[in-house]
Structure formats: structure tokens, C-alpha cells
Amino acid sequence: MKTFLRILAGLVLVGVIALLAFIFVPVQRTQPATELAADWQPAEGQGKMVLDAGDCVACHTSDEGKSLAGGRAVASPMGTIWSTNITPDDDTGIGTWSYADFRAAMIDGVAPNGTHLYPAMPYENYRLMTEEDMRALYDYLMTEVEPVSEPNKETALPFPFNQRWGIRAWKWLALTHDAGFAPAGASDAQDRGQYLVESLGHCGACHTPRNAFMAQDGVTAAEDSFLTGGVVGGWNAPALRGDAAGIKDWTVSELADYLATGRNAHSAANGEMSLVIEHSLQKLPDSDNIAIAAYLKGMDGDAVDLPETLAAAGPTATPEAEADDAGADTAEMLVSADPGMPLGARLYSDNCLGCHFASGKGAPGIFPELQGNSLVVGSEVSPLISVILNGAELPATEKRPMTLRMQGYADRLSDDEIAELATWLRGAWGNDAGPVAAADVADVRSGDSTH
Amino acid sequence: MARTEPKKDVVIVGLGWTGSIAGIELAQEGLDIVALERGHDQSTVPDFQYPQQIDELKYGVRLKMMQKPSQQTLTVRRSGDETALPYRSLGSFLPGNGVGGAGTHWNGLNWRPMPEELRLRSYVAENWGEDIIPEGMNLGDYPVSYDELEPFFTRFEKVAGISGKAGNLNGEIQEGGNPFEGWRSEEFPMPPHRATWDSQKFGEAASAMGYHPFTASAGIASTSYTNPYGMQMGPCNFCGFCERFGCYQYSKSSPQTAILGALKQYPNFEYRTNSEVLKVETAADGKTATGVTYWDEAAQEEVFQPADIVILSSYQLNNVHLMLLSGIGGPVYDPVTGDGVLGKNYAYQMNGGVSLFFEDEHFNPFVGHGANGIALDDFAINQNDFGALGFIGGSYWRSGTFNGQPIRNMPLPSGTPSWGAGWKEGIGRWYGHAMSIGSHGSHMAYANNHLDLDPTYTDRHGRPLMRMTFNWQDNDLRMNQYMKSKMEPLAASMNPDSMQSGFKDVGAQYDVRPYQTTHNTGGHSMSETAREGSVNRYSQAWDKHNVFVMGAGNFVQNTQYNPTGLVGGLAYHTVNAIRTQYLSNPRPLV
Incomplete structure (x- = not known):
């Protein structure tokens, strides 16, 4: 009996130590697969493009607030999560963050002080970013964005979701995929589209169903559930592949029109998607919206034709369709x-x-x-x-x-x-x-x- | 002066069709622009939204979209012998109010003038001699030709989204279009509308008589449409609520559907509503304007808005009024001596029509739109033998349902009681069984029809009201009677159970009470020299080179068509001159 209690106490002790270690031992940051030279410079406009494609502004700006100064309420099933100030302000923003700090937040979901970020921040998807885009975005935020002094609102979810170490456990289940992007190689345009969809555009955050652990049930096209439709805040984020996809009868050109303008021959954007178009997609080069459309239409192997332009200037007269x-x-x-x-x-x-x-x-x-x-x-x-x-x-x-x-x-x-x-x-x-x-x-x- | 705003490159007075055109074309030049609008802001939704907009009493009868006489009006008399009295209850014409102006509540009838109409004095002189010009008629040539304006008509039609069928493409007559129209460089941007039953009957009868019917052009979308600014229209559903209403369907050409959304994208453009311009201020040397003074309704104070360029783009009546008050546009016209230019050449429109009643036909008048119908130009200005006919002018005819609204559109055969059981019986018997043919005729300018300041009455700001002196003239009335003599046989050939005509005859006096048309033209007319008019061929004030004046006030005499097409073409012609000639070297362009 005594022996049994000793063993039990020993196991509890080991468990407690393990738990304490789990809570307090810092996470190993994922290292970049390719190191960029210290003097590497992003291409002209690259940082802004990454910011736009990543739709950072939509979540990190409140309705009345300054751009990127945070304070927007992001609804989650666990409660309200407040987005944070990502302007380069030293006290309230990310002004003191090193590039490695920034990268860890984007890829491992960990703030410099070791706090685990709620997955409302789609690091599941940003994890696939290229090193070049990551650096370009960091440079842009640090040098092109005006610092704004705007203290962050404290996110206060109910127990147990306020125990941030729990997110570490969640990441074991959710962040099983390697960092970095692996193009499927269908074509240059489709690879570009794949990158924007899987990574920066974080389309899967809404359009991929969540599994039992609330993680995206697939983050790349290779996974069957990827982009088969999700539910966000009571709205359907429709399936983008398979027979259930509303876009299955759209052409690449029509889909690209929709992405760039929120409207096309069939439909008009609504709810969250209209915000994505307003704040992100309409600002991308035409070639990127065409690439996204081409990738989505061809992701299951269908051949795609690439339009040269989208939403051309008028005059254009288009008669309405008869009933089918x-x-x-x-x-x-x-x-x-x-x-x-x-x-x-x-x-x-x-x-x-x-x-x-x-x-x-x-x-x-x-x-x-x-x-x-x-x-x-x-x-x-x-x-x-x-x-x-x-x-x-x-x-x-x-x-x-x-x-x-x-x-x-x-x-x-x-x-x-x-x-x-x-x-x-x-x-x-x-x-x-x-x-x-x-x-x-x-x-x-x-x-x-x-x- | 309570307040002075920071200087702008351009101040635009009035944000309707022409103010919007000036705004977007000059915003593309990167100029810093403010538009001042007397009325309120308005958008398709919520201001014109379904079903609230479909309220004939509120909009059709009580004129919710129009200028209020207490806000601004004018005095009217028929001759210099009468004392003008204020137009306190809107009747004959309905100036609009608010962003979009009259462009929100028009019927969408968009026509180009005939080439001959823009050089009418020369056309008359060449064919019949100047001797046929009646005493007292100020017949003139526009200082700009159809050929010069053609690209700008085309541009406006693309922006506004006009449907129709070309009848003359680069000189080649086209099947299905108007064979008598001026040449077009391109086909209409949208196909013509389908015809309603009344217009089909009219078209068949007209063809049988050897005339040349065609589908009327329409600022009403026949398909989904995207214009060169990326602005959009939706296909019309023929609800019949066009004139006096905003379109809830995004189907009617208007600044809201064609320009404003695109214009608002420019960070160098802003507009202020409830800001009524009181006066254009001029520099000490009198050669330029320095900006405008306006009344800020919200702040209840006068504001000076300095600017390098002043664009007057309010309604014709308000433009002329503002010029009279500001001393811009040359000396005021005096009908006694014939001296002066400002206020001269005020003209209107001469219309008539026939109603036809068919007991066995169902016209479904609630299916239609403001520019619906089959038209013909066989009696147009370039078809009439003025020497033989004894008048100068012409008209286009059109038949097509435009609304079936119960309060104002219950045509009944003459002799039907106008109230009580007999009236009810008449309504039951005839509603939906009537159609009409309209004649929309030219109106010349005359020595004794003019605009000046009223000596007695003032507005709420203490400014003198403008005074209109206007009456019908024999030349146009003879033209109208000629149309009657030609239209009645055509109507009779359709074998109605009964028909009745409404054409003013010689001796008719202008009555400001019943609605006639909001096609008020002239007053700051354009001219070859400063001696003859207020503005030059670029709508630039002869006496202040940084003032450009838009709209139908530029007309030398009115055409036989609805004025919007010419107004739009002139506006694009003017902004093109500002962009390509004036900005690089501000000066009198002529």
C-alpha cells in the first residue's frame, strides 16, 4: 500500500512538473527554412501587398479607430477576442519586437513574452508564408506605418479559455503542418493563387470546416476537407470545391470579378466576405485575383483558362438571363x-x-x-x-x-x-x-x- | 462674412448632371475640388427605395423631390405690360432639389439635337432666305457645330447609359433607327427597349402612312450596364415611376447611377450639402471670379469659398439668377432697346398631343417607363419646308405608356363627368383603354421673352427674385397646329372609338399653373462674340474667364428635343476644353 502511494505521489509529482514545464517552459520557435541575407530588401510595394493580401487591416482596426491600432471585437465561440495594436508604437504596439519575435507570432502564434495567441489570429495559415513576404511585411509595419499609442483591450474569456497555456496543447493538434509554402506546380498563376489562398488570404479560416478541436480541418489543397465550407458567426462560408460549391458553375473570369469587385454575373458579396473584398481583395493586382480564381477552379485538377483582365471598364451591356x-x-x-x-x-x-x-x-x-x-x-x-x-x-x-x-x-x-x-x-x-x-x-x- | 474656407482649385455650384461631370473629369486632373449643393444628399437606397418611393401622392402630387418655392422661386409675367407675381405653387415647370438635381427625377428622354438645329439661322438663310424669319424672333446659330460636339454626345450617352438604335452610323442609314437623326460615330451603348402595345399600334399605323417610326432612345437601362467609370445600372422593370420620382431599381440614368459613386472615390473631391450659393465674387479688376459666397444652412452663416475656377452647374433658372446677382455674363438684356445679353433668349417647349380611346384594347398603362415608346421624326426640323409651312420649327412624335398612376393618369373621353357616379363609371369603363401620341416641339427665342431681376420681390436671403417675362408666340403655335393637322389623320387611321386633341392654337396665353415641361432654356446663351451672348463656345463667361456655366441656359434657342442630351454633350465639351486648353494657361479661350 505504502509503495503504491509512493508511486502515485511520484506520478503526481512528475505530472505537476510536466504541467509546470508545459506552462512555463518557453516554446521553441520554428526556424526559417531559408535564411535571407541581412541586407535583403523587399521589392517595391511588396510589404503593402502582403498587408493587403493578409487583410491585416480588417481585424486590427476598429470601426472608429486608427488603421492597425487594434481594438476590433472578434467574435469567437468562446467569447469576444480583442484585436491588438500592430503599429510600431513602443509602448502599446509592436515597436520593440525583433524580426524573430514577429515571425514567431505569425508562425508559432507566440508573443515575445511567451503568451500564446488565440487562433483568431490565423497563424495556422500565415505559417505557410514565404520568408520573403514575412520580412517584407515586418519592414512595412516597422517603417511605413505611423506608430499609434492605443493601449490594447484585455481579452477576458471565461475559464478555461482564459488559461493561455491551453492554447499550447491546442497547437499540438492544430499546428501539425510544416512552416513554409509547397506549391503544387499546376502553373505559375495557380501556384500564386494557391499561395494566396492557403497562406496570406487565409481563406481556409472561414471556408474550411473546423474539427472537434476547433482547428481548421486541413490547411492545404492536399487535404480533402480544405475549403469545403464552414460556418462563421451564423453565416455560411460556402464550399469552394466539390459539387456543393456555389462557384462550380462560375468561370475563372467571373470568380476573379467577384473577388476584385464583390459582384459578378451571378452574385454579390455579403457579410464578412464583403469586408474581405473592401479591405483586402480589391487592393490586389488583377493578376493576383485572377490567380486565386484560377487556383480555386483548378484545385481538383480541372483545366483552367486564364483571363487577361477582370472587371473591364464599360460601356458593357449585358442582358439578364432567361430561366433555365x-x-x-x-x-x-x-x-x-x-x-x-x-x-x-x-x-x-x-x-x-x-x-x-x-x-x-x-x-x-x-x-x-x-x-x-x-x-x-x-x-x-x-x-x-x-x-x-x-x-x-x-x-x-x-x-x-x-x-x-x-x-x-x-x-x-x-x-x-x-x-x-x-x-x-x-x-x-x-x-x-x-x-x-x-x-x-x-x-x-x-x-x-x-x- | 462669418467664415472663409481654405481655397480650392475649383468650386462647383450645384451637384446635378453637369456638376457631377465637371467634378469627376476635373478630379481626374488632380485638382482640389469642392461642390456646393443647395439641397440635401440623396442616394438610391434609402432615399428612392422601394416601396416608399412608389407614392404618387407624396412625389407625384406633392412634389417631394422638387425645389420648394419658399426656398427659391421667381416671378412670372407674360409681357412687359404686366406686373410679375411670384411662382408660389409649382406648376408649369418643376426645378429639382438635392444631390443629383433634375437628373434624379426626369423621365430619361435623352436626345441629341439635329445638326441643323445648331446652325438654324444659317440653315434657314441658305434654304429660304432670312426674310422668312418673323419679326421679333432671335434666330441664331450655336457657336459650336454638331460635328464638333459628336464625340461629346457619344461620351455622355456612354456615361449616362442610354439605350436605343442608331439610325445614322457615320452617314450610313440603319434599319430600325431614326433615319433623320444626325450622324453617330457609334451604336447606342444599350439596345433599344421592347415596345408596349400602344407604341406597337402607333408604329404600325405610322409605317402604313409611310412614316419612319423607331424606338425612342432612353436614359433607362434595357440591360445590366456598366459605364466607363465602372458605375452600374440594372435593367428596368417598367414600373412606370420615372418622372417626379427617383428610380429605386438603379435603372434610370442619373448622377447617382452614372457618376457620384465614382466621384466620391477621389480624395481630392468633396461636396457640401445644404450649402446655397448666394453670389459669385469677382476680383477688383472685374476680369475673374475669386470664389463664391454661400449660405451654410447647418451653421446658419455665410461662408466665402475662394477658388481659382468657378463652375456654375445649377439649374438653368438658378444659374441665370446667380449671374444676374453677381454681375457675370455681360450686361443685362433690355427687350426695349435690344441691348445687353444676360437674360436674353429664354425659351421653352411647344407640345401637344392626341388621346385615343379603344373600348376593346387593354393598354396596361402601369407597364411603362418615362422614355418608353415608338417615335418618329418625319415632322422634325430638318424635314419641314419652313417657307411653305409658314413657321420655323418642328417636333418629334412619340407614343408609349409611361405610367398608370391613378391620381394623375386617368384619361377620360371628353364629356365624361369629372366627379361623382358618372366619373366612377367612366373610370371603370376607360381605365387602361386609352393611349396617347405626343408632339414635342421646338421653341424659338424671341425679343420679348427674357429673364431679369424683379424690382419688388426678394428671397429669404433678401436677394431680388428673378423675373421671367414669357408668352407663346405665333410661330411656334403655328408649328403646333401643323402637327395637329398631321397627327389627327394618323390617330384616326388607328380607328379609335373616340379621340381628342390638345394643341395650343394661335392666341394662346402662357399659363404657369398646369405642368408643361421643365425644359427652360437660354438666358446665358452661348455666342460667337461677346456682343451676342453671355458665354463663348466653351461655355466660358465672356467677361470672367475663370467662370464656366453649364446647362440649358447656354441654348441659343431651344431644340425640338428634350434638352438633356445637348446639355450633357456641351458639359463634356466644356470640361474637355478646361482640361486640354484652360488649365495649362488660364485665359479667355476665344
Whole structure:
């Protein structure tokens, strides 16, 4: 018995020591695969491009705050995480960080004082950055950005998520992939697209499902779940590959238009994606948006044609599409204007048809297609309800400077009517998604929903 | 003076079509620009949004989008013998208000003038001799030709997003277009609209009589459209709420759909709303303007905005008023002596039409748009034999539903009671069974139609109101009667159950109460020399070379068409001159 207790005490002691070591022994920083010469200089504009492609501004800037001075609330399933000041201010920003410190934060998710960063910071993806881009970004932040004195807000998640050492354990499960980028080699453009998608653009942070540990279920194209769709804050980040992908019928050119302008012949960006376009993608060179589009369309082996330009200047006149086979019955019913139509169809005729048309095809570049629209048929219904209630706004972009707004119908349609309308939309023109309940509408209207 | 703002390169007075054009083209030059807009800001959503916009009482009857007479108005009289009284209740014409100006609430009828209309005096002289010009008519040539303006018409049509079918491409007559129009260097940027039933019937009847019908050009999108600035329009759904309304569908050509979003992207451009310009200030030597003084409604104070270039781009009436108040644009015109230029050549439009009633036809008048229809130019200015006909002028005809709004669009056969059970029965019987054909005619300039300052009435800032002296003249009334004599047989050939005409006849007096048209033109007309007009061929004030004046006030006489196409073409012509000639060496360009 005594022996057993001794062994047990010994094991506890070892466990405690191990735990203490786990908490307090600093993480080994991942070393770069290639060391750049000390006098290495980034190309003109490279740092700004990395900043834009990485969309740093979107998270590290609050609505009213100075650029990159942090303070934006980032919603997570565990609670609110406050983004930090990454201007080169010595006291409140990253002014005292060495390049190695910066690199460790980007690749290992560890701050200079050893604090583990919450994975709201997508170091799972930035881990794949090239050494050159990392250096260019560091140089840009340190030399081109004005220091702003803006103290960070303390992120205070409830126990156990406030125990940052737990993130170290999480990283054992999540950061299993090597640092650095491995191009698939389909073509130069597709390799560039792959790099932007996997790494800087951190597309997988939203568009890849999360596993049981809340880690991205794959961070490179080689993994089957990569970019097969996720759910973020009650919104579907649609699948970008496979049969379920809303973009499967888009051309490379159409997809590139969407990335650069938030709109194309089929759809209009919404929710978080419109912020990505406003703050990041519209600022990239055309060749990068074309590269991303080419990579996404070709990631499972399909041949792709590369357009030379995107969202060309007008004048361009594009007629709206007629209903296709899947949508013909719905279109015919709407055009018949039969008073015996279901309530949802009548509500559509009165409120939506003027822009989205009987075909459900909308109008290219301006009124989104509702047939097969990922927002209409998504697993999450609150975004569709939100758009009907509150409308939507597509921000001005450089090549398409028109701010396009859809008005909301909160003051015109009841919860029951919106549920009828949304349910009908999810089954019209061959759409095949489940019904929406009036209670769901009430939740979104009252703000109780996640969105 | 309560406040002086930092100096700008350019100050733009009025942010409608021409102010927006000047803003974006000069912003591209990197100039530091401020636009001052008397009215409020407005955008498609929320200001024009569905369904709130579809409110005929609020917008169609109570004129929510228009200038309020208490805000700004003018006095009107028909001759020098009358005492002008303030236009206190909007009727005959409806100046707009707010960002986008009249470009937000127009019908979208975009036409180019005929080449002959821009050199009308010479055209008349060459063909019939100057002797046929009636006493008292100020018939003139524009100091700029159709050929010179053609690239700028094309540019404006691309920006504004105009649909239609060319009838004359570089001199080649095109099937389906207007064979009598001036040459076009390119096809329209959007295809023509589909025809409604009334316009189809009209087109068939016109063809049967040997006329040349074509689909009217429209500042209404027939497809999705992206313009050269990347701005966008959505295809029209024929809801019929165009004139007096903002378009909720992004379908109507307007500064909002064509320019403003792109303009706002320029960091060197800013605009201030609720800022009414009171006066253009001039330098001590009188040769240039130094900027403008405006009323800041929010701060309730006067502000001086210095600038190197002043662009007057408010509505024609307001431009002329501002020039009268500021001493810009030459000496004020005196109808007695014929001396002076500012306020001269005020002109309007001479319109008429026939209504046709068909018991067995269903026209669905609620399906349409403001520029809908089949038109013809067989009685246009370049088709009429002025010497034989006894007038100078012409008109284009058009038939097409434009709205089925219940308060203002219930045409009934004459003799139907105007109230009570008989009226109700008439509505039940005839709603949707009427169509119309309109004649949209030219209006010349005359010695006794003019604008000056009123001696009695003042506005809320204490400034004299502008005074309009205007009446119909026999020449244009004869033209109108000629159109009646030609249109009635065409209408009769369509075999309506009944029909009735509305064409003013010789002797008609101008009545400012019923709505007629907001095509007020002239007053700071352009001219070959400073002796004849207020601005030169580049719309540059003859007397202040850094003042450029946009809009229909430049017209020498009005054309037979809606003025927007010419206004847009002149605006691009002017900004091109500023960009290519003036900025590098500011001076009188003529």
C-alpha cells in the first residue's frame, strides 16, 4: 500500500512538473527554412501587398479607430477576442519586437513574452508564408506605418479559455503542418493563387470546416476537407470545391470579378466576405485575383483558362438571363400571376421580382441570382432572414465604385411572411433547402440570433 | 462674412448632371475640388427605395423631390405690360432639389439635337432666305457645330447609359433607327427597349402612312450596364415611376447611377450639402471670379469659398439668377432697346398631343417607363419646308405608356363627368383603354421673352427674385397646329372609338399653373462674340474667364428635343476644353 502511494505521489509529482514545464517552459520557435541575407530588401510595394493580401487591416482596426491600432471585437465561440495594436508604437504596439519575435507570432502564434495567441489570429495559415513576404511585411509595419499609442483591450474569456497555456496543447493538434509554402506546380498563376489562398488570404479560416478541436480541418489543397465550407458567426462560408460549391458553375473570369469587385454575373458579396473584398481583395493586382480564381477552379485538377483582365471598364451591356430548365416551372408560375399562387410566391412577386426577376437569375453584376445562391440555400438561415429584414450593402470598390444597397423589409413584412417568403425561396427554381420558421425570423429581428 | 474656407482649385455650384461631370473629369486632373449643393444628399437606397418611393401622392402630387418655392422661386409675367407675381405653387415647370438635381427625377428622354438645329439661322438663310424669319424672333446659330460636339454626345450617352438604335452610323442609314437623326460615330451603348402595345399600334399605323417610326432612345437601362467609370445600372422593370420620382431599381440614368459613386472615390473631391450659393465674387479688376459666397444652412452663416475656377452647374433658372446677382455674363438684356445679353433668349417647349380611346384594347398603362415608346421624326426640323409651312420649327412624335398612376393618369373621353357616379363609371369603363401620341416641339427665342431681376420681390436671403417675362408666340403655335393637322389623320387611321386633341392654337396665353415641361432654356446663351451672348463656345463667361456655366441656359434657342442630351454633350465639351486648353494657361479661350 505504502509503495503504491509512493508511486502515485511520484506520478503526481512528475505530472505537476510536466504541467509546470508545459506552462512555463518557453516554446521553441520554428526556424526559417531559408535564411535571407541581412541586407535583403523587399521589392517595391511588396510589404503593402502582403498587408493587403493578409487583410491585416480588417481585424486590427476598429470601426472608429486608427488603421492597425487594434481594438476590433472578434467574435469567437468562446467569447469576444480583442484585436491588438500592430503599429510600431513602443509602448502599446509592436515597436520593440525583433524580426524573430514577429515571425514567431505569425508562425508559432507566440508573443515575445511567451503568451500564446488565440487562433483568431490565423497563424495556422500565415505559417505557410514565404520568408520573403514575412520580412517584407515586418519592414512595412516597422517603417511605413505611423506608430499609434492605443493601449490594447484585455481579452477576458471565461475559464478555461482564459488559461493561455491551453492554447499550447491546442497547437499540438492544430499546428501539425510544416512552416513554409509547397506549391503544387499546376502553373505559375495557380501556384500564386494557391499561395494566396492557403497562406496570406487565409481563406481556409472561414471556408474550411473546423474539427472537434476547433482547428481548421486541413490547411492545404492536399487535404480533402480544405475549403469545403464552414460556418462563421451564423453565416455560411460556402464550399469552394466539390459539387456543393456555389462557384462550380462560375468561370475563372467571373470568380476573379467577384473577388476584385464583390459582384459578378451571378452574385454579390455579403457579410464578412464583403469586408474581405473592401479591405483586402480589391487592393490586389488583377493578376493576383485572377490567380486565386484560377487556383480555386483548378484545385481538383480541372483545366483552367486564364483571363487577361477582370472587371473591364464599360460601356458593357449585358442582358439578364432567361430561366433555365430547373427554374422554368417557378418562372412560369410567377409570370402567370395566378392569385392562387402560394403566399411565398405572392410575396416574392410584390417585393422581390422587380430586381431578381421571375427567372430568379437577377441581373448580371447588379442584382444577385437567387437560384442556387449559397446565401439563399445555406444551412444557416439567419443570413437570408437578415438580408430580407435589414437589406444588404455592397461596398464601393475601385473598379466598381457603386455602393449597391438592397433595402430591408423589416417594416413591411411580418415574421410569418418572411418565413413564408424565405421558405419559398429555398425551394424555388430547383433550390432544395429546408424551411424557415417564423421563430427564426423573430430571433433575427430581435437580435437574439447569432446574427 | 462669418467664415472663409481654405481655397480650392475649383468650386462647383450645384451637384446635378453637369456638376457631377465637371467634378469627376476635373478630379481626374488632380485638382482640389469642392461642390456646393443647395439641397440635401440623396442616394438610391434609402432615399428612392422601394416601396416608399412608389407614392404618387407624396412625389407625384406633392412634389417631394422638387425645389420648394419658399426656398427659391421667381416671378412670372407674360409681357412687359404686366406686373410679375411670384411662382408660389409649382406648376408649369418643376426645378429639382438635392444631390443629383433634375437628373434624379426626369423621365430619361435623352436626345441629341439635329445638326441643323445648331446652325438654324444659317440653315434657314441658305434654304429660304432670312426674310422668312418673323419679326421679333432671335434666330441664331450655336457657336459650336454638331460635328464638333459628336464625340461629346457619344461620351455622355456612354456615361449616362442610354439605350436605343442608331439610325445614322457615320452617314450610313440603319434599319430600325431614326433615319433623320444626325450622324453617330457609334451604336447606342444599350439596345433599344421592347415596345408596349400602344407604341406597337402607333408604329404600325405610322409605317402604313409611310412614316419612319423607331424606338425612342432612353436614359433607362434595357440591360445590366456598366459605364466607363465602372458605375452600374440594372435593367428596368417598367414600373412606370420615372418622372417626379427617383428610380429605386438603379435603372434610370442619373448622377447617382452614372457618376457620384465614382466621384466620391477621389480624395481630392468633396461636396457640401445644404450649402446655397448666394453670389459669385469677382476680383477688383472685374476680369475673374475669386470664389463664391454661400449660405451654410447647418451653421446658419455665410461662408466665402475662394477658388481659382468657378463652375456654375445649377439649374438653368438658378444659374441665370446667380449671374444676374453677381454681375457675370455681360450686361443685362433690355427687350426695349435690344441691348445687353444676360437674360436674353429664354425659351421653352411647344407640345401637344392626341388621346385615343379603344373600348376593346387593354393598354396596361402601369407597364411603362418615362422614355418608353415608338417615335418618329418625319415632322422634325430638318424635314419641314419652313417657307411653305409658314413657321420655323418642328417636333418629334412619340407614343408609349409611361405610367398608370391613378391620381394623375386617368384619361377620360371628353364629356365624361369629372366627379361623382358618372366619373366612377367612366373610370371603370376607360381605365387602361386609352393611349396617347405626343408632339414635342421646338421653341424659338424671341425679343420679348427674357429673364431679369424683379424690382419688388426678394428671397429669404433678401436677394431680388428673378423675373421671367414669357408668352407663346405665333410661330411656334403655328408649328403646333401643323402637327395637329398631321397627327389627327394618323390617330384616326388607328380607328379609335373616340379621340381628342390638345394643341395650343394661335392666341394662346402662357399659363404657369398646369405642368408643361421643365425644359427652360437660354438666358446665358452661348455666342460667337461677346456682343451676342453671355458665354463663348466653351461655355466660358465672356467677361470672367475663370467662370464656366453649364446647362440649358447656354441654348441659343431651344431644340425640338428634350434638352438633356445637348446639355450633357456641351458639359463634356466644356470640361474637355478646361482640361486640354484652360488649365495649362488660364485665359479667355476665344
